[in-house]
Structure formats: C-alpha cells, structure tokens
Amino acid sequence: MTLNELPGTYNIIGCNQDKDGIAYKGTLELALDAHNRIEARWLINDSQEQLGTxxxxxxxxxxxxxxxxxxxxxYKGVVVYKCITKDLLDGFWSEKHGNPLYLGEERCYRVNTQQQQQLIN
Known part of the structure; x- marks a missing residue:
C-alpha cells in the first residue's frame, strides 16, 4: 500500500477506552497536506469532531x-491503524486522560467499497 492510496472517506465502527467498551459509529476523512503528512477528521456519532495529523x-x-x-x-490521544487493504483499516487508540487499563478500538471501511457492502448486508 502507498501513502497516496490513503486519502478518502471511511465509515468507522469503534468502542471506547473504558471497561464497558461503549460502541460508536462515525466517519473518518483522510487527506494529504503539502508535505505529504496525513490530515484526519473524525465525526463521531454525528456530533463530535476530532482532528489529527x-x-x-x-x-x-x-x-x-x-x-x-x-x-x-x-482531549488528546494517538491512534494506530494497520492498513489491511487500501479500503480497510484496523486500529486501536488511547487518550492521555483515558483509562490506562484499556484501549479503544476502531475499524474503518472506505465508503463505497465491497467491504462496506458486506458490513451492511
């Protein structure tokens, strides 16, 4: 996979960094800046915007x-995604003030892909 294959919009399914692992859904938009660094924007549960680089x-x-x-x-944190394919990212995350006993988890499906269709069906 190459850096230029990452930009796009992904639907996400995740769970929070806590004992109960409360589930959430949203979108992730990835873009490249002028220096080929990743710019990210999440919209969680249609209400919470998160930004990252x-x-x-x-x-x-x-x-x-x-x-x-x-x-x-x-609030600040870091997320690490393993790029399974150009259309599927599998990740985990942690916030600075989150519960250190747990990690959040997130799976991202590029919008309008076969993986997304399989998720819906």
Whole structure:
C-alpha cells in the first residue's frame, strides 16, 4: 500500500477506552497536506469532531488527535491503524486522560467499497 492510496472517506465502527467498551459509529476523512503528512477528521456519532495529523510507514498509519469534550476541555490521544487493504483499516487508540487499563478500538471501511457492502448486508 502507498501513502497516496490513503486519502478518502471511511465509515468507522469503534468502542471506547473504558471497561464497558461503549460502541460508536462515525466517519473518518483522510487527506494529504503539502508535505505529504496525513490530515484526519473524525465525526463521531454525528456530533463530535476530532482532528489529527500523522504519518504512514510499512502499512502502519499513526495519527495524533485532539477534540473538545462536552466539558470544553481539550482531549488528546494517538491512534494506530494497520492498513489491511487500501479500503480497510484496523486500529486501536488511547487518550492521555483515558483509562490506562484499556484501549479503544476502531475499524474503518472506505465508503463505497465491497467491504462496506458486506458490513451492511
């Protein structure tokens, strides 16, 4: 896989970094900046926007992200995705102030792909 194959929109399914692993859905948009660094934008449960920047090597995508919580505090973390195919990313994440006993998990399906159709059916 190459860096230029990453940009696009992905539907995501994940679970939070806590004992209960509360599930969520959303979208992830990946783009490249002028220096070929990854720019990411998540929209979680149609309400929470998260932004990040990252890098790609050996089919591993690493993104540092941040967002403003409901309490107006800024939260930061890192997500690591293994690029299974150009249309499927499998990842885990952790926030700075999250529960250190757990990791969040996330799977991303490029919009309008066979994998996404199989997920729906």
């Amino acid at each position: 990252g890098f790609f090597k050996d089919n591993i995508l690493v993104i540092n992200f941040n967002y403003k919580g409901d309490d107006a505090m800024i």
